[in-house]
Amino acid sequence: MQRFEALDAARFLAYCGMVLVNFRIAAQVVPGQDWASGFIDALEGRAAALFVILAGIGVGLARLSVSLLLRRAAFLFVLGLINMTVFDADILHFYALYFLIGAAFLASSPRGLWLGALGIVGLSALAHLIFDYDRGWDWSTLTYTDLWTLPGFLRNAVFNGWHPVLPWAAFLLIGMAIGRSQLHTICIQHRLIMWGFGAAVLALFPRILVSDPYLGTASIPPGPFYILAGTGSSCVVIGLLLKLWPRIQRLGIAAALTAPGRISLTLYVAHILIGMGILDEAGLLNGSLSAVQILGYGVGFCVASSGFALVWRRRFHRGPLEALMRFVTDRSRA
Structure with a gap:
């Protein structure tokens, strides 16, 4: 059970990163040169990538049926469309589309999943050309x-939205492949940390040599080296949490990390409706906040999210x- 708890903790950390990034987007904070801006910049694209990879790991561990995965995709798509009326950068309806891709690979071997991820990245590169x-x-x-037109929605969802299927669905397949490995073993944990760190560092070199933004590690536009960097950083976080989880438990903070990770869907919607709603009611969604203020508010909201989750659970x-x-989606197991 330790590996599941560590993944719940990773999910909460991914949620916290997304909160900070999304609050900055909603508040129209202009990126600056201060340390707070740099910290949030480092999370942009990485936190969401970790979120999607963890979803893939969950699919890989749970051994869901195709029909159940498709029903969950439909649920998330409807919820995401509702959420988009409040926040355009919603990720839930993209999740639904990733699950459609994942359903086609449910019976695939880990090698097939990695090849599928490479194929998606290749199709994305072709689309950009x-x-x-x-x-x-x-x-x-x-x-x-x-x-909100059909051509625009499809283009946004598949090609150039905040988290388009090409290439973001690759993260889900990568997560599914990771989920089918022996995550409880020290060997796999070390591989996640070392190979992940190597991938994250390797992804930096093309941008140093060539000025083309598509070859950089930013999430917009999401090029192949962004996928490499996002996968690498996610693997490092997951590997470290799996390896260090017994020590984290001894510190007595495990429940504060796992409880919110287990209700991350609820918290994701709450950070938009409640977190951004408070900023809106206070008239602060106009670029008047600094990155330091957004960081403080975001961290405070994450702490409150953890407290709520502890009480709820x-x-x-x-x-x-x-x-x-x-x-x-699954009444027989409700």
């Missing part, structure tokens, strides 16, 4: 002009949205 990545975007306001086994998803 053929299509205009900037189409639909107003980069000055970070808005997508034709998002004392009485309920699942979070509200997790229970609703299970009831809607």
